[in-house]
Amino acid sequence: GLVVGALKQALAEKSHRSAxxxxxxxxxxxxxxNGARYRxxxxxxxxxxxxxxxxxxxxxxxxxxxxxxxxxADSRAHETPAQxxxxxxGAARAQLxxxxxxxxxxxxxxxxxxxAAHERIVYEKLKRQREETGVARQMLLIPAVVELDESRxxxxxxxxDELAAFGLALETFGPGAMLVRETPALLGEVDCKRLxxxxxxxxxxxxxxxxxxxxxxxxxxxxxxxxxxxxxxxLSAPEMNALLREMETTPGAAQCNHGRPTYIELKxxxxxxxxxxx
Numbered sequence: 001g002l003v004v005g006a007l008k009q010a011l012a013e014k015s016h017r018s019a020x021x022x023x024x025x026x027x028x029x030x031x032x033x034n035g036a037r038y039r040x041x042x043x044x045x046x047x048x049x050x051x052x053x054x055x056x057x058x059x060x061x062x063x064x065x066x067x068x069x070x071x072x073a074d075s076r077a078h079e080t081p082a083q084x085x086x087x088x089x090g091a092a093r094a095q096l097x098x099x100x101x102x103x104x105x106x107x108x109x110x111x112x113x114x115x116a117a118h119e120r121i122v123y124e125k126l127k128r129q130r131e132e133t134g135v136a137r138q139m140l141l142i143p144a145v146v147e148l149d150e151s152r153x154x155x156x157x158x159x160x161d162e163l164a165a166f167g168l169a170l171e172t173f174g175p176g177a178m179l180v181r182e183t184p185a186l187l188g189e190v191d192c193k194r195l196x197x198x199x200x201x202x203x204x205x206x207x208x209x210x211x212x213x214x215x216x217x218x219x220x221x222x223x224x225x226x227x228x229x230x231x232x233x234x235l236s237a238p239e240m241n242a243l244l245r246e247m248e249t250t251p252g253a254a255q256c257n258h259g260r261p262t263y264i265e266l267k268x269x270x271x272x273x274x275x276x277x278x
Contacts, residue, residue: 022261088248089263092240099231101240108267114243115231116256121246123224123257125186126166130220135167136185144180144192145173152200153178159203159215166219170196187227198222221257 085091089112090105101112129135148156156163156178160170167184180192187195202218229235235243247253247262256262272278 022264087245089244092237092244095235095240097232098234101235101243103240103244105265107269108265108271110244110263110265112244112247112263113231113256113261114229114233114235114240116260117243117247117253117262119221119224119228119256120253120262121243121250122186122227123221124250124252126184126220126224127217129186130166130216134165137167137169137182138185139182140180140192145177146180146193146196147177148197148200149176151204152197155200155204156196162216163199163219166216166223168195168199168223184223187223190226195223195226198226224257 085104085106088105089110090103092101092103093109094102095114096102099114101110101114103110103112126135153172153176156170157172163170167182169180169182171179171181173179178196180196183190183192183195199219199222202222203215206215206218229243254262269278
C-alpha cells in the first residue's frame with residue numbers, strides 16, 4: 001500500500017511539473033517577441049530605475065485621476081468570490097476565444113484549455129465508476145442504428161462484452177450495422193454514430209497488441225473526449241470556476257488523455273519582468 005501510494009504521488013507531482021515546464025517555454029517565447037519592432041531606441045545615459053516613469057507597482061497613484069473613465073474589460077467572472085484566488089488554480093476572470101479560461105491566482109495567472117481539462121475530468125470519473133460500481137448506463141428510447149464497413153464490424157464484434165462493461169450496449173444488426181441500445185450515463189446526449197466509429201477504429205488499430213486493461217482505458221478516453229466541453233463553447237463564471245475546482249481534485253489533471261497540457265501557470269514575477277517592472 002505504501003509503495004503504491006508513493007508511486008501515485010510521484011506521478012501526480014510529475015504531471016504538475018510538466019505544466020511548469022510549459023509555462024517556462026511560454027515565457028521564453030513571449031520574451032523573445034516582446035514588441036522589439038515597436039521599441040524606440042533609448043538614450044545612452046537613460047536608466048529605468050532613475051527614470052520618473054519607472055513603474056511603482058500595479059496601482060500607480062499618478063494614474064488615479066484617469067481611472068474613473070478608463071475602459072473596463074467585459075468579464076463575466078466578476079461575480080467570483082474574492083477568496084477563490086487562494087485555491088491552487090485561482091478564480092476565473094475571463095474566457096478567451098471560447099476556448100481558454102484565464103484564472104487569477106495569489107501569485108500569478110493560469111491559462112486553462114477548457115476541452116482538454118474537462119476531458120481529463122470525465123475520463124477519471126469513468127475510470128472510478130468502472131472500478132467501484134461499474135459504468136452507469138442510460139437506455140436510448142429509440143435504439144440508434146449505426147452502419148459500418150466490414151473492417152469496423154470485425155473489430156467490434158469480438159469486443160461487445162468489453163464495451164458493455166463501459167455502459168455501451170451494442171448488438172449486431174444485419175451484416176453491416178450495429179444497434180446501440182445503451183450508452184454511458186455520464187456522457188449525456190452523445191453522437192452514437194461518431195462514438196461507435198471512433199471506438200471501432202481504436203480496436204482495429206490496436207488489435208490484440210495491447211492488454212485488455214490498456215484497450216479499455218483507451219475506450220474510456222474516447223468516451224471522455226466525446227462528452228467533454230468543446231472548444232468554442234461559451235462558459236459562465238460559475239461554470240469556469242466549477243471546472244477549476246474539479247481540476248484541483250482530479251488525478252493527473254495537468255495533462256489530458258492524449259498527453260497535452262491542460263493548463264499553463266505564469267507567475268506574476270515573470271509577467272512583471274516581461275513588462276520591465278523588475
